[in-house]
Amino acid sequence: MNVERSQGPATPATSPGQWSLPLDVEPTVPRHAAPGLRRQLFGLVLATLLPALAFGAAASWEALRRHGQAAETRLLDTAGALAAAVDAHVASRIAALTVLAAAPDTVREDAPEAFAALARSTGAAFGAWVVIYAADGTMILNTAVPQGAPMPPRGNGTVQRVLETGVPMVTNLTLGRVSGRLVAMVLLPVRREGVPWRVAAMPLLPERLHALLAGQAAGGRGAVAVTDAAGVLVAHSSDPARLVGQQRPPRPDDDRLGRTGVLRGQSLADGAAIRTAYHVIPSAPGWMVWVNEPEASFLEAQRGPLLALAGGGLMALILGLSLAAALSRRLLRPVEALVTHAEDVASRGTWQDAPPRPVPPAKVREFERLRLALAASEAALREAEAKYRRVQSIGRVGGFMIDLRSGAIDRSPEYIDLYGRAPSPSEASHEAWLRRLHPEDRERADRIFREAVADGAPHLEYAQDYRIIEPDGQIRWISARAQIERDASGRALRMIGAHVDVTALKRAEAAMREGEERLRQALEAAELGAWEIDLRRGRAMRTARTLEIFGYGSEAQFGEYPAWRDRVHPEDRVALTTAVESVRLGRAERYRVAYRFLRPDGAWRWVESQGHAAERDPATGEAIRMIGTTQDITARREAEDRQALLSRELDHRAKNALAIVQAALRLTPREDADAFASTVEGRVASLARAHTLLAQGRWVGADLRAVVMGEIKPFLGSPGFLGGEAPEGPHATLDGPPVPVLPAAVQALSMAFHELATNAAKYGALSVAEGHLAVSWSLSEVEGVWTLHLSWRETGGAETVAPSRRGFGSTLVEATIRRQLGGRLELDWRAEGLHWQAWVPLARLAAEAGPPADP
Structure with missing residues (x-):
């Protein structure tokens, strides 16, 4: 590379293949003197x-x-x-x-x-x-x-x-x-x-x-x-x-x-x-x-x-x-002589110039050894040019050396080959070199070079890559590497380095970047996070998506590998450790395991991890580097769990409904075929309404008001039951706080209220247009237990008397309240209508057996 610092015309050097350019370089006092x-x-x-x-x-x-x-x-x-x-x-x-x-x-x-x-x-x-x-x-x-x-x-x-x-x-x-x-x-x-x-x-x-x-x-x-x-x-x-x-x-x-x-x-x-x-x-x-x-x-x-x-x-x-100050005065004289000699060597031209004045022998043994070593180094310096050219010939690397004091430049034949032809004397300038570079790289290359060789700059290394345009128009990538020699004051004296054609390497890097970009886009599309673990040093590198899945903002917050396993759910830790160890020890090539991870915000997430060994120890076969992907599968696992729960609940409810239908068929009197069919049809319809309420609530329960309304609504505002006409029909009122009922209790209460409504439609308040039914419920604490009080009060119907025998409906209601729900009930057959009451422990009905929430 032609790296002159002067803007003036070039002058031929005394030796072939070199140019000497005038430089405005004057000796200066060191800005930062070394310790004395x-x-x-x-x-x-x-x-x-x-x-x-x-x-x-x-x-x-x-x-x-x-x-x-x-x-x-x-x-x-x-x-x-x-x-x-x-x-x-x-x-x-x-x-x-x-x-x-x-x-x-x-x-x-x-x-x-x-x-x-x-x-x-x-x-x-x-x-x-x-x-x-x-x-x-x-x-x-x-x-x-x-x-x-x-x-x-x-x-x-x-x-x-x-x-x-x-x-x-x-x-x-x-x-x-x-x-x-x-x-x-x-x-x-x-x-x-x-x-x-x-x-x-x-x-x-x-x-x-x-x-x-x-x-x-x-x-x-x-x-x-x-x-x-x-x-x-x-x-x-x-x-x-x-x-x-x-x-x-x-x-x-x-x-x-x-x-x-x-x-x-x-x-x-x-x-x-x-x-x-x-x-x-x-x-x-x-x-x-x-x-x-x-x-x-x-x-x-x-x-x-x-x-x-x-x-x-x-x-x-x-x-x-104090003793050190006295001793230093004795030693400074020979040291100053050596310093003067070294500065004389540095102030002369190249090693072809006449040698500097010799240094007289010193009286201190160590300083005398230093004087002899300095003379030997000067002799070795004279051989540097021959060795330098030999290295260029063997490695076919374009070498160069620039004397930044005199402007002399030496280029190897390989260097000239990289640029296509030898530069003419008119092209031996900094501007001519810049014109050979690609237009997009000129400003950057010029700035980096000038910063590197500036007087007082701390740089001792020079490195940059840029493109050149050959005479035939081809573009090639050049990697320039050099060392800068400076004197004690920080002045740049000499630059020695090499140029290497890295066109093939740059093309390979571009292809690799394109592949990495495609891989990144694929990972983002699949919402996958990637990771790499150095098992020897316990260090891990994770992509931003991986850190996001685990709830961390940076790799530093994550901690060293494998400390993060402490956040894995105890039930999943053994399976994860076994899977990773099987790959690490060489028993398997890859693993795939799902586990739960506790994020810093306290949320548990389901994570699926896949990994394999990217590098193994040749001696033991154990993995020393592993790579893989991580995916958040929480939504998928929750959906699978909900589906499984829904299937189990649906299966349970279907079997229970069939059992109740079977009992209704077996226990309903069969003397009157029409009455038998109507009774069974009503009880099956009650089961269907309970099933519909549970399905609408995704099988987690239903509100008590909806259960009661579903069973009495068919008997309101329609022609009288069993053929009687009622222009307006009987009516009913419901009063009570919201009470969420568990799925098992929804079906039981539906059957009980159906039997009460059926009885009222046959003999009570729901059998005439003037009839009125009042259903109310309340919550209270009885002996430390929260209890639901149910009241069924009929008025305006036909005069009622207590039945002489108990039918299937009465037996069903009593079995539901007492045995299935653990409550008690009272029946009062008044002349104006039936007054039925029940007290049921709230814990048998609702998921939370506590006081009612504020409205």
Whole structure:
């Protein structure tokens, strides 16, 4: 490449094949001088002393660390002792309640006064009170309440949890409903005949715990606190009146706390930095004792050794640097002579010029060796041109060398062949070289070259690719690579490099890019993500679609391979690991497995992964690199699951409907063929209506109002049943809140309401035009169980009397309500019409057996 820096005319060089161009290059003072010998000696002193100082610092640091560990151990011991004291405090109340629960009068309901006296004496012994709860949470006895005074309303579900578990429990700090004070309660189940029957409780008073902490805590500037399972301060040694009842500030590592340990944080009292030891209280799950000490007390113990170390190190540095300054003055003279010689060599022309003035022998052995080595390097430099041309001949690489000081350029024959012909003297300029380049590459190539050879630039390497236009019009790609030699001031002295024809490589790269683009488009069309894993280094590369499937924004968030397997569903982890290991170990060439993955947003996604070994270890045959694809199949799996569920539900409902039809055919009286056909037809129609409601709701259930309306609507606003004419027809009203009914209950209620409607159409309110039917329902809590109350009230029909015998319809209704739905029913055959009521547990009807939602 012709890379002249002058705009003037070229002048022939003294040797064939070279051009010498005038350059405005003048010697300049180095902009960034290299460190001098004196500075190097100072560095040597520092390199000698600093390791010793570092060793001393490390030893001192270890001593300080051990001192800090001893202090933390003291904090831990104090926390453990206080935890044991609080544990004993709680255990004493549990023991007292245990003795109270074992008293003979505890389980006797005919001796309340005797037991109350015993409970008061027990509470007074601990400076507190005793509370007795019934199984439903109602307070039976509270020794803090005057005898005969009303008890507060029923509390929360803590009493039920104690009765269910059968073990003592310590509650969190709360405001007492009777005392109006912040207290925590110790609750103990009272057994009758071995079964938990009632619950006895005694408070834990913060002031008692404060007195216990004040008596047990060691002296110092720290503080002691007790927190409940919710992290609320129950007791504090420094300022209980202000701090008790406050929430301990949450920490990011609260979920990783063990039984005991040491944390760093800030004081609640004044915000100062503290070091805190904690210990759990065995008898109160979640409760902890905290003992803190100001961080300043730890720092005070470390200040003295640190000051001594700093002072000694500073004195050693001053002494060493003084000796280095004295020694440098002796060594600088021969070094300066060598520097002058080197600059003389650099300021002369090429190696064909006369050699520089010789350097006299030095009195220092190492400097003398340096002088001889410099002379040998000069001789080797004279041989560089011959070796350079030999390398060009062997490798057929277009080599070049540019002397950026004189403008002389040397090109190999291979270099000339790359450009099609040898340049004439008139073409030996920078502009002529640019004209040979492709128009689209000229500006870029010129800019990169000028930046590389600029004085003071940091570049020592020059590299770029560009296109040239040969004399016959063909376009070829040239890869230029070179090294730039600079002097101490940063001036560019020489560029040595080579040109290589990379036309075939560029065409192959273009074809590869086109193939990669087609592959990318295919992956995007199929919504597939691609990945590659280096099993030796544990590194993975994933496409943007793969990261999107797994819910990550970048590869750095994903973590190293195979850490991501921790997010695979436990039920799928073994199958995935087995499939991957079979390919990695060479037992299979590829794998395909579907698994569930937990995304960072908490959503589970179904993922199908396919992979195979792209490279294996020749010695072991194990895979060292794997590639594959990932696809999000969540929608497909959910659709398959819904289809399977729907098929199972449809099969179940069809079998159930056929069974009911079979029972109706078998049990319906056959004396009257027309009545038999009509009755069976009505019951089958009821089943069909229930089936239609469930199908409309995708087999997840139906609303109670729709079920009732579907069964009575055929008998409203039409000619009278069994041939009677009614211009307007009977009418009905429905009243009740929305109640979602499970599929199994929809069919049962449909049959029951059908039988009631059929009976009303034959004998009751739906048999005459003036008849009125009122169906209502409501939700209420009966003995702790949410219950649906159904009411069927007929008026305006014919006078009704109780039937003398029970038919199939009555039997079906009773079996549906009592046996299938677990409820009870009542029938009142009044003169104005039938009044039918039923009470059914909501849990047997609805998916959520709780209170009704707000409208």
